[in-house]
Amino acid sequence: MSGTSTERMSNPSTRKVVVTGIGLALPGVATYGHLLGPLPVEGGFDPATGLRGREMRHKDRASRLALRAAEFALHDAGLTDADATFTGAADTTAVVVSTNLGNVDSVCEAADTIAREGVRGLSPLGLPQTSSNVIAGWVAIGYGLRGPNLTLCNGTTSGLDALAWARNLIVAGRAEAAVVVGVEPANDVTAKLLGEPSTDAAVAVVLEPADAVASRGARPRATIAGYARARDLAAALTGAGVTEEKSIGLWLGDEAGAGAGHLLAGTRRIGLEAQLGPLSGALGVLQCAAGAAFLESDAPGNVLATAGGPRHDAAAALLLTP
Amino acid sequence: MTWDITGMAAVANIGASPEEIFTALCAGQESRTPLRVFDPDKYRAVYAYEIDDRPEGGGDIPRRATRWLTTVVREAVADAGLDEDLSQIPVLVGTTMREQRSLELWWRENADVALEDLHFGTALKAAFGASTTYTFANACSATLYALGMATDMIELGMANTVVVAGTDAATESGFGTLDRVQNDIPDALRPFDTTHKGMLMGEGAAAVVVQRTGTGNGPVHARVRGVGMNCDAHHPTAPDPDGITRAIQDAYRRAGVQAQDIDLVMLHGSGTPRNDATESSVLRRVFDGAGPGPLMTAIKAMTGHTLGGSGLLSLVMAVLAMKERKVPPVLGLIDPIPEATGLGLVQGAPAVGDLTIAQIDAFGFGGINAVAIVEAAR
Numbered sequence: 001m002s003g004t005s006t007e008r009m010s011n012p013s014t015r016k017v018v019v020t021g022i023g024l025a026l027p028g029v030a031t032y033g034h035l036l037g038p039l040p041v042e043g044g045f046d047p048a049t050g051l052r053g054r055e056m057r058h059k060d061r062a063s064r065l066a067l068r069a070a071e072f073a074l075h076d077a078g079l080t081d082a083d084a085t086f087t088g089a090a091d092t093t094a095v096v097v098s099t100n101l102g103n104v105d106s107v108c109e110a111a112d113t114i115a116r117e118g119v120r121g122l123s124p125l126g127l128p129q130t131s132s133n134v135i136a137g138w139v140a141i142g143y144g145l146r147g148p149n150l151t152l153c154n155g156t157t158s159g160l161d162a163l164a165w166a167r168n169l170i171v172a173g174r175a176e177a178a179v180v181v182g183v184e185p186a187n188d189v190t191a192k193l194l195g196e197p198s199t200d201a202a203v204a205v206v207l208e209p210a211d212a213v214a215s216r217g218a219r220p221r222a223t224i225a226g227y228a229r230a231r232d233l234a235a236a237l238t239g240a241g242v243t244e245e246k247s248i249g250l251w252l253g254d255e256a257g258a259g260a261g262h263l264l265a266g267t268r269r270i271g272l273e274a275q276l277g278p279l280s281g282a283l284g285v286l287q288c289a290a291g292a293a294f295l296e297s298d299a300p301g302n303v304l305a306t307a308g309g310p311r312h313d314a315a316a317a318l319l320l321t322p
Numbered sequence: 323m324t325w326d327i328t329g330m331a332a333v334a335n336i337g338a339s340p341e342e343i344f345t346a347l348c349a350g351q352e353s354r355t356p357l358r359v360f361d362p363d364k365y366r367a368v369y370a371y372e373i374d375d376r377p378e379g380g381g382d383i384p385r386r387a388t389r390w391l392t393t394v395v396r397e398a399v400a401d402a403g404l405d406e407d408l409s410q411i412p413v414l415v416g417t418t419m420r421e422q423r424s425l426e427l428w429w430r431e432n433a434d435v436a437l438e439d440l441h442f443g444t445a446l447k448a449a450f451g452a453s454t455t456y457t458f459a460n461a462c463s464a465t466l467y468a469l470g471m472a473t474d475m476i477e478l479g480m481a482n483t484v485v486v487a488g489t490d491a492a493t494e495s496g497f498g499t500l501d502r503v504q505n506d507i508p509d510a511l512r513p514f515d516t517t518h519k520g521m522l523m524g525e526g527a528a529a530v531v532v533q534r535t536g537t538g539n540g541p542v543h544a545r546v547r548g549v550g551m552n553c554d555a556h557h558p559t560a561p562d563p564d565g566i567t568r569a570i571q572d573a574y575r576r577a578g579v580q581a582q583d584i585d586l587v588m589l590h591g592s593g594t595p596r597n598d599a600t601e602s603s604v605l606r607r608v609f610d611g612a613g614p615g616p617l618m619t620a621i622k623a624m625t626g627h628t629l630g631g632s633g634l635l636s637l638v639m640a641v642l643a644m645k646e647r648k649v650p651p652v653l654g655l656i657d658p659i660p661e662a663t664g665l666g667l668v669q670g671a672p673a674v675g676d677l678t679i680a681q682i683d684a685f686g687f688g689g690i691n692a693v694a695i696v697e698a699a700r
Contacts, residue, residue: 014478091568095553100440107422108429110495115430118364122502128558128687130496131418132459137688140555146565149553149690150467151459153420155441161456165471172474174551189429193437231409231453313443314453 017167018220021077021206025068035290039275060129061185062102063138065202073204086143094147094175097136098162098182099281105187147175157308157316159284164227182285201282221292226319236317249301252287291320325546328538329402329531331394344642347650371524371626384424390527391489392449398529403539408450416464416488417630423491461686465634470549482534488631489527513591513620524626528634544641547695548576554689561600569691577695581612586680588636591620602662623653633684640680644698
């Protein structure tokens with residue numbers, strides 16, 4: 001997935017991977033079409049009522065948010081029946097979760113409890129969320145998804161990275177579909193870490209190979225056409241195959257970064273974090289949902305999503321085409 | 323397709339290099355130590371398998387997992403004869419806890435830790451100029467998952483060289499909750515023995531350099547034949563025999579091997595009655611009718627459960643076992659559990675034999691399984 005990967009990634013012999021379903025559990029955003037702005041809107045997901053239910057019991061907040069987003073995305077992709085039971089190929093459906101802060105509340109709360117009462121004060125039900133992959137485990141269990149199960153905790157680029165790895169799992173023949181979830185919960189620990197209050201945020205997209213989508217009559221919303229994680233934005237754009245010839249109709253990115261200005265001058269730009277607050281591991285997946293909304297509109301051009309930059313360990317770029 | 327392993331490094335409680343760790347495993351001396359890092363009054367567990375590198379006078383410091391990681395990456399890259407500049411080389415890191423221990427120290431003791439320290443890309447960028455870096459929090463199968471995805475990258479033409487690594491330091495939240503859920507607190511990790519009571523944490527890191535066949539500069543340590551990976555989708559913490567069986571079959575299919583081809587199994591062997599019974603029952607069925615069956619060992623008896631890096635540490639030990647034609651015993655294994663009857667568990671002293679193909683098991687919370695098949699390079 002370095003710069004050297006780009007040619008192969010756009011090689012027509014490689015299996016084309018498309019977005020077939022989108023689900024949001026995000027206050028202030030009711031449908032993914034709203035992501036094109038302005039945000040926030042009235043309504044949207046209400047965690048106070050939306051995270052209730054029998055299947056939500058004994059789970060950490062991030063897992064509950066993720067389960068809701070996954071439920072909406074699988075329904076949107078036409079992969080669940082009226083009882084919300086998964087109807088796709090369970091053995092070959094992957095789960096890929098992006099989160100940086102998903103279980104930090106559980107970790108710090110356990111440390112507090114131990115300091116106060118010793119281990120006898122802990123709940124045995126808290127064991128799963130001591131591991132950062134708890135969310136992906138619950139999503140897999142919720143829908144019986146037995147393919148590869150991956151959790152990216154990769155900083156600000158994590159959501160874009162998760163989409164690229166899900167695509168890789170499909171192209172490499174390890175999965176025939178993937179549910180990609182970006183999720184961050186809002187709590188005291190995340191606010192202290194981020195240095196500002198954040199919102200609960202969960203978004204899920206379903207990825208499938210284009211040929212399979214055609215045969216089952218589903219509707220592709222966007223194609224994952226290129227990706228790179230590199231030292232800076234300019235290198236990431238080159239790695240993702242974004243050149244001046246490629247017409248970018250929408251740039252989803254909050255950090256301008258150096259070296260990209262000349263390429264994208266005059267391009268319409270949307271900063272999701274500027275409108276919604278810090279999104280961390282949810283950002284890249286939400287950008288993908290916004291990109292799909294743009295590609296479904298009448299506006300011309302492809303979509304570029306970027307994250308990271310000079311204040312981070314890398315920058316990532318994802319190119320979406322119709 | 324196979325992939326060359328051209329560099330290896332590891333650190334654990336019993337050694338600071340693969341050779342030191344392998345020698346200690348073969349010597350088979352008790353390695354657990356009294357719990358030092360956390361206030362013992364708060365815990366029922368008395369022992370752990372810590373790396374003893376904290377400052378004198380008690381207390382803990384942040385970013386130990388990160389420090390071990392950069393150390394093993396540097397050593398593995400040097401072992402492969404590569405330059406330390408990793409700006410063009412992907413680094414895939416598998417971990418269970420990330421820097422959650424640092425998070426705890428930040429939350430409880432105001433240690434100087436930033437959000438960007440939680441994932442390992444920040445340190446890999448500073449140490450090696452690496453940018454194509456990934457932190458996979460894939461519980462205790464994380465490093466074998468990462469190995470499988472590294473082979474995918476090479477197969478898909480995305481890279482010729484990939485560094486795969488894993489690291490974990492014990493966390494209070496993890497150590498404490500594990501203590502809370504184990505009814506009978508183990509005083510040692512005793513995989514597959516009837517006296518096994520459960521898991522105790524270890525600490526450590528491991529790294530390998532994986533290269534497209536023939537592109538390396540130096541000798542090839544071993545070849546990866548294939549890695550299988552999946553998810554049980556069954557229970558958040560308990561293993562599932564069906565999921566483990568499918569992961570083994572996936573690995574065999576990718577590697578183009580059958581059960582009778584396996585000479586050595588590095589068991590997951592976490593020492594919990596649940597894991598040990600499930601893993602041995604599955605392996606009995608897999609190797610039923612496959613001749614005398616492979617030798618088997620479980621290194622967590624001496625390293626403790628090193629979590630995310632444990633699969634890769636087992637793999638590095640398998641490579642040395644094939645090179646040295648010697649398999650370390652399972653420390654403390656006197657009376658195997660009934661489910662393990664007939665399995666070639668090495669007891670008492672190292673076993674010798676010509677070993678060509680090894681299977682490495684790693685199973686994690688969330689029901690995620692990964693199984694690697696590695697072949698000796700001769």
